[in-house]
Amino acid sequence: MAGRDEERAVLRALLDAHGETYAEEAGITLRDAPQPLYRLLVLAHLLSARISGSIAVASARALHEAGLRDPRRMAEADRRKRVDALGRGGYRRYDERTATQLGEGATLLTERWGGDLRGLRAEADGDLGELRRLLQEFPGIGPTGADIFLREVQRVWPEAAPYLDRKALDGARRLGLPQDPERLLTLAEDTEPAVLAAALVRAAIGREVADDTLSRAAS
Numbered sequence: 001m002a003g004r005d006e007e008r009a010v011l012r013a014l015l016d017a018h019g020e021t022y023a024e025e026a027g028i029t030l031r032d033a034p035q036p037l038y039r040l041l042v043l044a045h046l047l048s049a050r051i052s053g054s055i056a057v058a059s060a061r062a063l064h065e066a067g068l069r070d071p072r073r074m075a076e077a078d079r080r081k082r083v084d085a086l087g088r089g090g091y092r093r094y095d096e097r098t099a100t101q102l103g104e105g106a107t108l109l110t111e112r113w114g115g116d117l118r119g120l121r122a123e124a125d126g127d128l129g130e131l132r133r134l135l136q137e138f139p140g141i142g143p144t145g146a147d148i149f150l151r152e153v154q155r156v157w158p159e160a161a162p163y164l165d166r167k168a169l170d171g172a173r174r175l176g177l178p179q180d181p182e183r184l185l186t187l188a189e190d191t192e193p194a195v196l197a198a199a200l201v202r203a204a205i206g207r208e209v210a211d212d213t214l215s216r217a218a219s
Contacts, residue, residue, distance in 0.1 A: 004187070006217070010175050011187050013216035018199045018209055019191070022047060023152050026060045032156040035070050037117040038109070040152055041138065042074075042102065048145035049094050053205065059089025063102075071115045074106035101140035108138060126159050151201070155194040162193035164200070171200035174210045 023030045028039045042063060046056035066085040068074045074082070082099035091098065113119030124131035128150075135146040147165045154161035164181040172179050177187070188196045203210045 007177055008187050010177060010213060010217040011184070014175065014199050014203060014209075014213040015188070015191055015195065017212065017216065018202045019195050021152055021155070021194050021198045022053070022057065022148070023155075026057045027064070028060075030152065030155055032118065034116045034118070037153070037156075038071055038115075039064065039069060041105075041109075041117060041135075041141070041149060044145045044149035044152070045102065045105070045138070045140050046091065046098070047148050048140070048142065049091075049098070051091065051093060053202075055090040059086050059091035062086065062089035062091075068102075071106035071109045074102055075110060077103070079103060098140060101138075105138040105140065121157060128160060131160065151197040152194055154197075155192060164193065164197050167204050168197045168200040171202070171204035171210070174203055174207075175200075175213060 023040055026043050028036055030036050043060040046059050047053060062085045068077055068085060079099050082102055083095050086095040086099060109115055120134050124134055132146045135141055135149055150160050150163045154163045162181060162185055169179045172184055178184060203213060
């Protein structure tokens with residue numbers, strides 16, 4: 001079993017090379033405001049599909065560049081515009097279904113919460129389980145998508161933090177690190193939980209990330 005110093009070295013190597021949230025990678029400056037929160041919801045939707053993270057991030061950027069950056073514009077856009085934007089990001093396998101779901105989800109958000117995810121947050125009233133459940137009312141957002149959103153939004157919604165879900169702990173296991181969230185947070189010292197979670201998820205889903213991290217830590 002690795003000692004604390006070795007564990008800290010592995011975690012530091014991971015964070016140095018891969019310590020970026022998925023929102024940051026997608027060009028989202030996350031704030032507790034309607035538009036960035038909506039863009040994060042769309043990103044979580046795309047990341048939850050069985051495609052590479054890089055394609056999901058590129059597709060989220062393409063939707064933004066096409067002007068589909070808030071629920072009103074997303075709902076009002078015709079389906080072809082959404083499909084074409086997803087295609088430019090390389091998101092082709094599920095593009096037709098996802099384009100439909102994005103339109104339906106934008107309509108739901110507009111009609112139920114006035115286009116503002118802070119309304120959903122208020123409805124959950126600090127209950128993380130209820131927050132996770134409400135997120136899954138959006139078409140295409142299942143448990144995986146809800147976890148992705150919560151891992152990232154914990155940066156601006158303190159009631160979600162610290163959120164190190166099963167996927168993040170899978171990354172810790174792959175790296176030989178403890179699977180206890182509190183121990184991981186202690187090892188990570190002043191690293192934000194959202195950054196730690198994103199880095200661990202990258203190790204969970206990418207063997208090359210884990211191998212590179214362990215190589216860096218050993219050198």
